[in-house]
Amino acid sequence: MNILVVGGGGREHALVWKIAQSSLVDKVYCAPGNPGIAAQAECVDIAVDDIDGLLAFARQQQIGLTVVGPELPLTLGIVDRFRQAGLEIFGPDRQAARLEGSKKFCKDIMAKYGVPTAAYGTFTDRDQAVAFIREQGAPIVVKADGLAAGKGVVVARSEEEAIAAVDACMLDAAFGEAGRIVVIEEFLDGEEASFIAFTDGRTILPLASSQDHKPVFDGDQGPNTGGMGAYSPAPVVTDEVHRQVVEEILQPLVAGMAAEGCPFNGILYAGLMVRDGRAKVLEFNVRFGDPECQPLLMRLKSDLVPVLQACVRGELDRVSLEWHDKAAVCVVMASGGYPGSYVKGHPIEGLDRAAAIDDLFVFHAGTGLKDGRIVNQGGRVLGVTGLGADIPTAIRKAYQGVETISWQDVHYRTDIGAKAVKR
Template structure:
């Protein structure tokens, strides 16, 4: 099979890396890709958001399957367009991707189908939103309704912070048109966990659990980011919790898919807040998470290409997913200043010194005159497996010491249990 992977981050590098292990795959293209991806796939100079060029490329090059990594093209209906052209596409339709594309729609979906989640209110008028703050106690969560590259959720400790957040999102357009509507939400206490699932149109099949670290700095300080590290499995995910999640979240979500005639096929990422043996949904995403992908896919023993094909065909079962018992950890190396202002074009050295059993997934990188340079906020994701979480963690941090670029930053407390 000839496969085109859409996207250019560490998530897409991980997908390409895993697909490259399949005997079914003869050629991998990636649009636009990055420096790391170029070592295992043919990078194509097409932006992930350029649906027309991606479609034309897929048709012209007889692509057998397109795997859509980022949320933007999914929300814009890339899968629908490709399927109309007779090309298999891995990812939900535009209708299904709306669960991520609109936080207000997503929250209304949860409310309608009795899926446990935080109390919330939605506003399209900033003045009314400011007045609505008084219906909540601090801390308060303010969310831009649309896509904001993982940065559209602000946790405010005071009413004044929340007012500033609303003005920044709705009046100053910090996240552009994504902030035309805001969701004000109660803050949930507990332990956050991530659950990635394959959805075949009639079943939601969970993958192994993971825990993401959203804040920029150690001890969960600083701004929210796209994710600074992750580990899998998450020990909080007990059998009783799995049972609760299946009955109260997975089954009710699936019922919603059926009632809404969504025909959802692809990935459902569920962000959960855990308290005891119960959970509430923080958010739905409709694609692989980043950096969750970097710890979950390395633990998958099954052929990812076959899994994706069966997902599209509606035949995937739980038995098709085989996992290693090993633990995995990833730590993101970021450009100084991320997620605010940061510089690009810094040379990365030491990648050739990393141990063979450690994988470095490239996020924001590019090749220039034979050198690998930084080209984004989250630059690399250093991943290792071990018999214990401590072993995996120690491998990662030992190898990070070998990698250098100017103003490199990373959290020192990932997977520190």
């Protein structure tokens, strides 16, 4: 079988790496891919939002299964188009993808079906939003309703910062149409965790627990990013928290989506805040987390392809997941200046040396080629992922890899996994 993976980041590199190991697979294609992915798949120069181009390619190459990495093509309806053409594709359809495509839709569904989450208000009027902020006080969270590449959320420590975030959305149109509606939420305190599960619309099959690190600097300081590192398992997700998430969050949501006429089929990602052994939902995403995907797939013993197929076919109750006992830690190496502006095109040194380290894999995210050399091309550039008998060992392995790699102005956090060690 030929498989097409849509996307070109670290999550897609992890998917390609894992899928390529399957005995069911003849060839893996990735669109558009990146220089790291090219070692395991044939990269095809088709953009993730070129649905016509992707569909034509899938027909031409007799693709048996398409796996969608990023959220944008899902919200544009790639799954609907492929299904109409009789092609198997993994991911939610356009209606279900609104869980991530619209913060308002997501919050309204949670409120309707009793999923524990932060209290909130939604606004299309700037003055009403400001009045709500003044009434609630700070800290408070301001979110652009639509997709904003992981940058549309501001955790405001003061009312002024919250109002500035509203103005950026509504007056400055910093996120275009995505910021026309603003969701304002109560601030939830605690420890974040990521809970990711497969679902075919009925059966729920959870993956191992993981934890992301959103702020750009050590100690969770600085602006939010797409994620500066992740580890699995996450000790904050105890057996009791796991049970609560499945029974009080995922089951009501999956049942609610079906009741709304938009059953969810694919990967459901719950971003959680855990406090005193209870979880509330910060957000839902409709795809694998990035960088959580990298350590999770490093730990997954099972062949991924039959699980993806079972999901697509509504037969998820027929499969199970087996995990390696080892822990995994992914440290993101980013371009200096990210999540703000940064300089591209710096040659990356040390990738060959890192590749020679056992129990370590370097997933490429924002890399490109320039004069035959691999260079930094995006904000998050590499996901250096180490395996170990436990979290401290995996941390040492990941940072051993990080220390062998360098380029001008590289930035990374030095405390990925520290919360797990503290526990």
